[in-house]
Amino acid sequence: MNNNNVLWIFLANLSLVMGLGASHAYEVGNVQTGGSIHGRVSFLGSPAEPIHFKVEKNPEVCGQERSLVKVESRDGFLTGAVVVLEGINTGKPFSPKTFTGNLPGEGAFRYLGGGSLGLQVKTKGCNFGPFTGVIAANEAVQFQNQDSVKHVLHSFVSKDTRGKILRTVHNQDLQPRDAIERVFPSDKMEDGVVVRIICNRHDFMQNWLYVVDNPYFAISDQEGRFTIDQIPPGTYTLLVRHPVLGEQRQVVTINAQEDLQMVFQFADE
Amino acid sequence: MTRSIRYLFVGLIVGIFGIVCALPPTEAALLDGFMDGVEESLGKKAEEKGERLVIGNFYQAERPDSHAPIGVMQDHTHNKGEFMFTYRYMYMYMDKMRNGTDNLSNNDVLKDFAVTPKNMTTQMHMFSAMYGLNDTVTLMAMLPYLMKDMEHQNRAGANFSTNSSGFGDTKLAALWRLYAFETPSIGSHRFHLNTGVSLPTGDITPTDNTPLGNNSLLPYPMRLGSGTVDLLPGLTYTGVRNDVSWGFQALGTVRIGHNKQGYKEGNRYKVNTWGAYRWADWISTSARLNWQQWYNIKREDGQLQTTVGPAQIPLVPTADPDRQGGQRLDLMGGVNILFPEFMGLENHLNVEAGAPIYQYLDGPQLRQAWSFWVGWQMVM
Numbered sequence: 001m002n003n004n005n006v007l008w009i010f011l012a013n014l015s016l017v018m019g020l021g022a023s024h025a026y027e028v029g030n031v032q033t034g035g036s037i038h039g040r041v042s043f044l045g046s047p048a049e050p051i052h053f054k055v056e057k058n059p060e061v062c063g064q065e066r067s068l069v070k071v072e073s074r075d076g077f078l079t080g081a082v083v084v085l086e087g088i089n090t091g092k093p094f095s096p097k098t099f100t101g102n103l104p105g106e107g108a109f110r111y112l113g114g115g116s117l118g119l120q121v122k123t124k125g126c127n128f129g130p131f132t133g134v135i136a137a138n139e140a141v142q143f144q145n146q147d148s149v150k151h152v153l154h155s156f157v158s159k160d161t162r163g164k165i166l167r168t169v170h171n172q173d174l175q176p177r178d179a180i181e182r183v184f185p186s187d188k189m190e191d192g193v194v195v196r197i198i199c200n201r202h203d204f205m206q207n208w209l210y211v212v213d214n215p216y217f218a219i220s221d222q223e224g225r226f227t228i229d230q231i232p233p234g235t236y237t238l239l240v241r242h243p244v245l246g247e248q249r250q251v252v253t254i255n256a257q258e259d260l261q262m263v264f265q266f267a268d269e
Numbered sequence: 270m271t272r273s274i275r276y277l278f279v280g281l282i283v284g285i286f287g288i289v290c291a292l293p294p295t296e297a298a299l300l301d302g303f304m305d306g307v308e309e310s311l312g313k314k315a316e317e318k319g320e321r322l323v324i325g326n327f328y329q330a331e332r333p334d335s336h337a338p339i340g341v342m343q344d345h346t347h348n349k350g351e352f353m354f355t356y357r358y359m360y361m362y363m364d365k366m367r368n369g370t371d372n373l374s375n376n377d378v379l380k381d382f383a384v385t386p387k388n389m390t391t392q393m394h395m396f397s398a399m400y401g402l403n404d405t406v407t408l409m410a411m412l413p414y415l416m417k418d419m420e421h422q423n424r425a426g427a428n429f430s431t432n433s434s435g436f437g438d439t440k441l442a443a444l445w446r447l448y449a450f451e452t453p454s455i456g457s458h459r460f461h462l463n464t465g466v467s468l469p470t471g472d473i474t475p476t477d478n479t480p481l482g483n484n485s486l487l488p489y490p491m492r493l494g495s496g497t498v499d500l501l502p503g504l505t506y507t508g509v510r511n512d513v514s515w516g517f518q519a520l521g522t523v524r525i526g527h528n529k530q531g532y533k534e535g536n537r538y539k540v541n542t543w544g545a546y547r548w549a550d551w552i553s554t555s556a557r558l559n560w561q562q563w564y565n566i567k568r569e570d571g572q573l574q575t576t577v578g579p580a581q582i583p584l585v586p587t588a589d590p591d592r593q594g595g596q597r598l599d600l601m602g603g604v605n606i607l608f609p610e611f612m613g614l615e616n617h618l619n620v621e622a623g624a625p626i627y628q629y630l631d632g633p634q635l636r637q638a639w640s641f642w643v644g645w646q647m648v649m
Contacts (some may be wrong), residue, residue, distance in 0.1 A: 029620060056550065057331070057610075069409075088623060141533070150613045152329070152348075152609070156323060156325060163321060164312055164315070164316050164321055164322065165308055165312040165315075165321070165322045165323075165324065166321055166322070166323045166324065166325070167301070167323075167324045167325055168323070168324065168326045168449075170404070170406070171325065171328070171348045171349070171351065171404070172328045172348060172349060173350065173613075173646065175613060176613065200329050200331070268498020
């Protein structure tokens with residue numbers, strides 16, 4: 001190897017290290033005079049009928065028939081919209097939260113919180129958890145299978161809110177009563193907006209997890225409401241995402257101890 | 270032509286190593302990241318139809334046709350951490366001598382040779398294992414146990430048989446996922462590279478009692494291995510759409526150097542194409558065309574007796590290194606059965622049988638009459 005080659009390799013590595021250094025990971029810090037956002041997500045139109053599945057594999061555990069509700073709304077308000085505040089590098093710690101599935105089964109997304117998101121996916125009754133949730137790149141996600149049957153966890157990442165082009169991240173057996181940890185690495189998640197998880201054996205098991213890099217997120221409840229608090233003053237982009245209805249975004253400025261009221265409206269396409 | 274094919278395969282091997290060396294340290298299909306234009310175009314078409322384009326690894330053991338017909342090997346890659354064990358049994362029957370595409374009688378052969386083969390059976394028990402090392406590479410190991418039996422007739426009309434048995438050459442392979450994509454309307458399409466090596470564990474000096482004497486060295490077709498380290502490059506494509514699946518595979522066996530007996534078996538190239546239809550969740554049937562070309566032996570085994578008597582009459586065609594090559598096109602039909610899952614294991618029982626529809630031999634050589642495969646595959 002001649003000196004020129006060594007020089008080029010050194011420069012390439014240097015630029016790589018500098019590039020990595022430029023990306024800023026989230027850090028937990030004090031938020032003394034944070035503001036908050038309260039809001040509601042409404043849905044105009046009639047939600048699509050649930051998709052019904054006749055269960056072919058493991059009906060003794062999964063049930064004979066299952067259905068999947070992709071757009072869930074009540075009295076004109078949307079459940080399961082993922083609200084994310086982008087561009088915050090320092091702030092409150094991740095809060096522990098648990099969201100359970102709204103379908104038959106007792107699947108749940110549990111976020112342990114602290115310095116990182118700490119996502120645990122509890123699979124029970126052939127249900128991974130609610131239709132939507134959040135996920136963080138580069139940290140281990142624990143997938144638990146509390147069922148007595150095998151699931152095949154197939155996860156994809158997409159750069160698009162609706163997941164028009166999906167790329168496999170993991171395709172992995174989830175053995176009965178077993179748990180595995182998988183990292184969604186940054187090289188596979190580059191520009192990734194959403195992770196879709198499905199079970200290759202049970203086609204009604206489908207979930208969408210939006211990528212977050214800070215704890216400033218919320219998921220709209222059954223009345224379409226969401227709250228994000230302890231936000232450091234500043235100007236950010238607020239995104240509302242749904243795998244069927246798409247994405248809306250708005251630039252917001254948060255002042256100290258201010259409570260900002262926001263309304264988002266999605267409609268049938 | 271031979272040289273061109275050799276260069277093609279050497280080029281393929283060099284290309285494989287080039288790609289592998291250029292790989293970023295990630296577990297992805299080799300062409301991920303190089304197909305943006307294709308993905309954009311496919312993604313647009315999928316969107317127009319209200320579909321999603323999925324790129325990635327779609328191996329699913331839960332279809333009867335998730336594996337190619339049992340006579341095809343290295344046809345699929347596995348998910349990370351997945352094991353598959355396979356047992357295959359093959360029975361092949363060869364009868365009648367042939368030169369080119371003409372069948373010969375025993376007397377035709379005995380005009381030029383002291384002995385003619387009459388028929389031959391080859392049985393093989395093949396044990397293989399596959400393991401999904403990561404999302405890029407699936408490892409595979411294959412160990413065959415062979416039993417060969419050949420009937421002969423000499424000019425005096427006397428019949429005798431020889432047989433050999435033992436482990437054959439051990440094959441180790443790495444299957445590299447190249448690319449895979451899927452939409453509901455066009456189905457799923459998967460590509461992988463086959464790379465492998467065959468290690469010379471098979472006996473190339475089998476002996477048996479013959480009219481020439483006890484423990485005579487048996488000729489080339491009765492040997493259990495090549496005696497050389499062989500490279501096994503190839504390319505595989507498989508597709509699935511609803512109840513139909515199909516595939517294409519080109520595989521080569523490229524011999525490196527000469528064996529301890531001083532000869533080198535000819536290279537062998539195979540092209541397989543197949544289609545299968547899933548009649549129910551548990552059963553599919555398949556049809557397969559398998560084209561093979563193999564070449565004559567280079568140099569010769571100096572210890573093998575090739576002539577007999579003071580007149581130096583050629584002994585038997587199977588001892589002639591220049592009468593070993595040929596081409597053949599086989600038509601095979603098969604059935605794949607998927608058993609109900611048992612303790613988290615997917616079990617497949619696959620059967621396939623067929624016969625050549627074209628056979629050109631650098632003969633006189635025994636022609637293949639038919640072959641039969643049965644295999645059990647267990648995915649865990």
